[in-house]
Amino acid sequence: xxxxxxxxxxxILIGIIMTSCVKKEDNAGPSDLEKLRNTNNISVKMDSAQxxxxxxxxxxxxxxxxxxxxxxxxxxxxxxxxxYSKIEKYFQKSDSTTFKDLFKELESLNVKKVKVSNxxxxxxxxxxxxxxxAKFNVEYTGDKNRKIGNFERNAQYxxxxxxxxxxxxxxxxxxxxxxxxxxxxxxxxGVTK
Numbered sequence: 001x002x003x004x005x006x007x008x009x010x011x012i013l014i015g016i017i018m019t020s021c022v023k024k025e026d027n028a029g030p031s032d033l034e035k036l037r038n039t040n041n042i043s044v045k046m047d048s049a050q051x052x053x054x055x056x057x058x059x060x061x062x063x064x065x066x067x068x069x070x071x072x073x074x075x076x077x078x079x080x081x082x083x084y085s086k087i088e089k090y091f092q093k094s095d096s097t098t099f100k101d102l103f104k105e106l107e108s109l110n111v112k113k114v115k116v117s118n119x120x121x122x123x124x125x126x127x128x129x130x131x132x133x134a135k136f137n138v139e140y141t142g143d144k145n146r147k148i149g150n151f152e153r154n155a156q157y158x159x160x161x162x163x164x165x166x167x168x169x170x171x172x173x174x175x176x177x178x179x180x181x182x183x184x185x186x187x188x189x190g191v192t193k
Contacts, residue, residue, distance in 0.1 A: 049121070055172055056157065059174070060119065060136055061114075063102075064114040066083055066087045067102055068111055068113065071106055087099065091174045092175055098177070101177075101178040102177055102178040109140055109148050110142050111141070112143060113140075113145075114138050114140055114141070115138070119135070121133070134156075135152065136153060136154070137150055137151065137152055138151050153178055155176060156177075157174050158173050158174075159171070160173060
């Protein structure tokens with residue numbers, strides 16, 4: 001009797017295992033290999049305005065991140081020199097006044113982190129030239145993740161065509177960064193010293 005009940009128990013257990021395995025195979029869908037085999041190389045395309053907006057936001061964030069890193073150092077070590085030269089590569093022409101306004105603001109507020117948001121890229125026509133501008137918000141954070149404030153800032157940039165016209169690629173450079181005074185200056189949104 002005991003043997004019959006053990007055989008019956010194992011038979012039921014094997015039956016349950018077999019039915020659960022069959023159900024999993026039905027619901028599994030295509031394997032990863034089948035998905036990979038059936039995909040095509042369709043990519044999401046951005047229009048030129050979205051691409052320029054995205055590139056500009058990334059470049060602004062890079063310059064601000066590198067600037068805060070540079071200012072947190074001693075400014076006379078080899079790594080500081082390397083960081084400074086990296087910042088210079090984002091600008092078409094740089095001299096001693098290029099970073100003056102940016103560095104002055106970051107140092108005076110003792111900024112440790114910057115987050116860029118709400119970028120708005122636009123153009124102005126001046127005589128025969130088209131000037132490119134970006135207006136964006138920056139959120140400054142200080143020591144111990146203390147929020148300093150949100151500010152609206154601007155930058156002027158240029159797009160320079162690469163010599164190979166077939167590829168329709170361009171190089172992005174800043175012309176001016178934080179050079180103009182902000183339109184609204186409110187002490188309630190930031191910290192004064």
